[in-house]
Amino acid sequence: xxxxxxxxxxxxxxxxxxxxxxxxxxxxxxxxxxxxxxxxxxxxxxxxxxxxxxxxxxxxxxxxxxxxxxxxxxxxxxxxxxxxxxxxxxxxxxxxxxxxxxxxxxxxxxxxxxxxxxxxxxxxxxxxxxxxxxxxxxxxxxxxxxxxxxxxxxxxxxxxxxxxxxxxxxxxxxxxxxxxxxxxxxxxxxxxxxxxxxxxxxxxxxxxxxxxxxxxxxxxxxxxxxxxxxxxxxxxxxxxxxxxxxxxxxxxxxxxxxxxxxxxxxxxxxxxxxxxxxxxxxxxxxxxxxxxxxxxxxxxxxxxxxxx
Amino acid sequence: xxxxxxxxxxxxxxxxxxxxxxxxxxxxxxxxxxxxxxxxxxxxxxxxxxxxxxxxxxxxxxxxxxxxxxxxxxxxxxxxxxxxxxxxxxxxxxxxxxxxxxxxxxxxxxxxxxxxxxxxxxxxxxxxxxxxxxxxxxxxxxxxxxxxxxxxxxxxxxxxxxxxxxxxxxxxxxxxxxxxxxxxxxxxxxxxxxxxxxxxxxxxxxxxxxxxxxxxxxxxxxxxxxxxxxxxxxxxxxxxxxxxxxxxxxxxxxxxxxxxxxxxxxxxxxxxxxxxxxxxxxxxxxxxxxxxxxxxxxxxxxxxxxxxxxxxxxxxxxxxxxxxxxxxxxxxxxxxxxxxxxxxxxxxxxxxxxxxxxxxxxxxxxxxxxxxxxxxxxxxxxxxxxxxxx
Numbered sequence: 001x002x003x004x005x006x007x008x009x010x011x012x013x014x015x016x017x018x019x020x021x022x023x024x025x026x027x028x029x030x031x032x033x034x035x036x037x038x039x040x041x042x043x044x045x046x047x048x049x050x051x052x053x054x055x056x057x058x059x060x061x062x063x064x065x066x067x068x069x070x071x072x073x074x075x076x077x078x079x080x081x082x083x084x085x086x087x088x089x090x091x092x093x094x095x096x097x098x099x100x101x102x103x104x105x106x107x108x109x110x111x112x113x114x115x116x117x118x119x120x121x122x123x124x125x126x127x128x129x130x131x132x133x134x135x136x137x138x139x140x141x142x143x144x145x146x147x148x149x150x151x152x153x154x155x156x157x158x159x160x161x162x163x164x165x166x167x168x169x170x171x172x173x174x175x176x177x178x179x180x181x182x183x184x185x186x187x188x189x190x191x192x193x194x195x196x197x198x199x200x201x202x203x204x205x206x207x208x209x210x211x212x213x214x215x216x217x218x219x220x221x222x223x224x225x226x227x228x229x230x231x232x233x234x235x236x237x238x239x240x241x242x243x244x245x246x247x248x249x250x251x252x253x254x255x256x257x258x259x260x261x262x263x264x265x266x267x268x269x270x271x272x273x274x275x276x277x278x279x280x281x282x283x284x285x286x287x288x289x290x291x292x293x294x295x296x297x298x299x300x301x302x303x304x305x306x307x308x
Numbered sequence: 309x310x311x312x313x314x315x316x317x318x319x320x321x322x323x324x325x326x327x328x329x330x331x332x333x334x335x336x337x338x339x340x341x342x343x344x345x346x347x348x349x350x351x352x353x354x355x356x357x358x359x360x361x362x363x364x365x366x367x368x369x370x371x372x373x374x375x376x377x378x379x380x381x382x383x384x385x386x387x388x389x390x391x392x393x394x395x396x397x398x399x400x401x402x403x404x405x406x407x408x409x410x411x412x413x414x415x416x417x418x419x420x421x422x423x424x425x426x427x428x429x430x431x432x433x434x435x436x437x438x439x440x441x442x443x444x445x446x447x448x449x450x451x452x453x454x455x456x457x458x459x460x461x462x463x464x465x466x467x468x469x470x471x472x473x474x475x476x477x478x479x480x481x482x483x484x485x486x487x488x489x490x491x492x493x494x495x496x497x498x499x500x501x502x503x504x505x506x507x508x509x510x511x512x513x514x515x516x517x518x519x520x521x522x523x524x525x526x527x528x529x530x531x532x533x534x535x536x537x538x539x540x541x542x543x544x545x546x547x548x549x550x551x552x553x554x555x556x557x558x559x560x561x562x563x564x565x566x567x568x569x570x571x572x573x574x575x576x577x578x579x580x581x582x583x584x585x586x587x588x589x590x591x592x593x594x595x596x597x598x599x600x601x602x603x604x605x606x607x608x609x610x611x612x613x614x615x616x617x618x619x620x621x622x623x624x625x626x627x628x629x630x631x632x633x634x635x636x637x638x639x640x641x642x643x644x645x646x647x648x649x650x651x652x653x654x655x656x657x658x659x660x661x662x663x664x665x666x667x668x669x670x671x672x673x674x675x676x677x678x679x680x681x682x683x684x685x686x687x688x689x690x691x692x693x694x695x696x697x698x
Contacts (some may be wrong), residue, residue: 045696048501048502049505050498050501050502050506050696051696067505070502070503073502075498075499075502077495077498077499077502079495079498080495080496080498080499081491081494081495081496081497081498081499082494082496083494083496084494095499095503098500098503098504099503139499142499
């Protein structure tokens with residue numbers, strides 16, 4: 001859907017994006033991650049053609065990104081604003097028409113979304129009269145009212161209460177189901193674990209990681225294993241011998257234990273299974289994968305150490 | 309801005325004062341005094357740069373202008389025998405001279421006259437007389453236009469109309485500025501820029517607000533036209549129209565009403581008003597938009613406005629200068645300068661422009677338009693660079 005090829009950008013001699021290349025697959029949710037100042041907003045602004053790269057190209061459906069594509073892109077910026085004196089419906093109509101919809105189309109789409117988000121009773125109220133959460137919903141509608149093929153959401157969950165976070169998360173999933181490609185820039189790593197298919201991690205203008213979320217988690221797995229078994233804890237510990245380290249243990253029900261182990265040296269999960277087979281009855285065994293939060297922190301910390 | 313503001317003001321003041329001081333600094337003044345009232349004498353301290361000569365006879369203006377014998381003189385002061393009673397004298401000049409020398413000349417002649425009046429017609433001392441005296445009127449006129457047909461009143465009327473352009477441009481320019489700052493500070497600009505280019509956003513704002521300004525101007529024009537027509541039909545009747553004979557009122561003789569109803573071609577002026585307004589609005593609108601884009605917040609931006617307000621004020625001061633000194637090189641330059649050309653064009657138009665003058669006005673309009681287009685192009689770039697810096 002989107003291909004970013006060797007993009008670089010500097011502001012006043014400071015390199016903000018350094019030779020970034022990535023691809024956003026069609027119909028997927030792509031997490032654009034990174035600490036503050038990593039270059040995410042700059043990249044997003046380039047996708048929206050607010051900024052031009054100093055070097056490199058961006059492709060939209062295999063075409064060089066151009067002005068025509070703007071109507072197929074929806075954008076919810078992190079710092080959001082609305083005209084406070086305008087009425088909700090009029091404001092949405094204005095933004096929808098700005099995105100290329102005819103007056104009739106805009107009217108139909110706006111009314112649909114107002115009903116969908118249950119704010120139709122507020123359509124004639126001024127923006128200034130809305131609560132923060134309500135205004136956030138209006139902004140969310142404004143980003144997708146023209147049914148874009150690509151939806152760029154910069155911190156879409158910030159400012160929402162837990163109920164509305166759930167609502168927005170479900171909406172994002174539903175949009176994906178309908179075929180919309182979504183770029184999600186967020187610091188909410190739980191949401192990345194939950195809904196993102198792919199992710200890219202930017203730090204100081206450089207791309208630290210890029211892959212599908214599952215592959216990233218597998219690649220950064222630290223050899224930790226969860227085991228639930230029925231039997232004797234002493235026999236279990238003896239079976240581990242020197243190839244595995246017992247990190248945590250607890251008895252969940254009588255005679256049933258749950259443990260977390262760490263693989264050591266060249267030992268594998270198969271080695272573990274063989275060792276345990278004769279000693280205890282294994283009910284569940286699972287290779288523990290790190291969360292995106294852990295991967296994020298690890299990679300950034302490593303990079304900063306290298307830099308120092 | 310704390311330092312830059314007063315500095316710009318100081319420089320502007322210096323430029324204005326310097327400009328007002330323009331004109332000949334040393335001149336020869338011939339005083340035609342057929343009654344020998346002054347007795348070939350002036351006050352004791354004669355200024356070094358003004359030299360006075362006396363002629364004990366009448367002198368025709370044309371003779372002073374053309375005759376070889378008088379070419380060395382720059383100024384003719386005409387004192388007739390009644391000058392001590394009517395207290396008015398005419399001063400004819402070949403070229404404009406500085407206000408400073410005007411004051412010197414008035415001082416010399418007036419003080420000598422007062423001396424004479426006090427001595428000949430009163431038992432008062434000269435000092436006591438000065439306390440109760442009436443001022444002398446000095447009527448300064450161009451030797452090429454001795455009857456003052458250059459229509460100073462018309463020039464002032466043109467100045468007022470031209471200043472209105474700058475006033476409206478300033479007023480609506482502020483609206484552009486505030487709208488840009490508001491969009492930037494509440495961050496909706498980022499949503500807008502995801503749909504349109506910054507240059508489009510800037511231009512649409514200038515054009516949109518310009519249309520509102522034009523609409524208001526047209527409203528004003530309509531109301532004023534109807535009002536003037538009503539006044540023409542009721543209060544200021546045309547005394548030359550036989551149907552109004554017997555009803556004519558003294559108001560018709562009022563020089564201001566005569567200026568408005570007879571001397572100014574209002575519809576002609578209005579068309580030019582629109583043209584100059586559009587060009588000036590594009591020119592200044594681009595500057596206001598850029599300043600808005602560079603400002604972080606409304607209060608923060610006020611300081612950036614000062615230089616722009618000075619520029620608008622400069623246009624008005626330039627107009628005042630051009631009313632007094634219409635034929636100087638500086639006035640010619642100011643008539644092409646985009647900041648002042650609207651005011652100067654209307655001063656000329658209101659006086660009744662010749663073909664040459666009108667060509668200058670059209671050229672100045674073209675220069676203003678060209679500058680506006682260049683500035684819009686540059687402003688688009690500056691706007692783009694600034695608008696996303698929060």
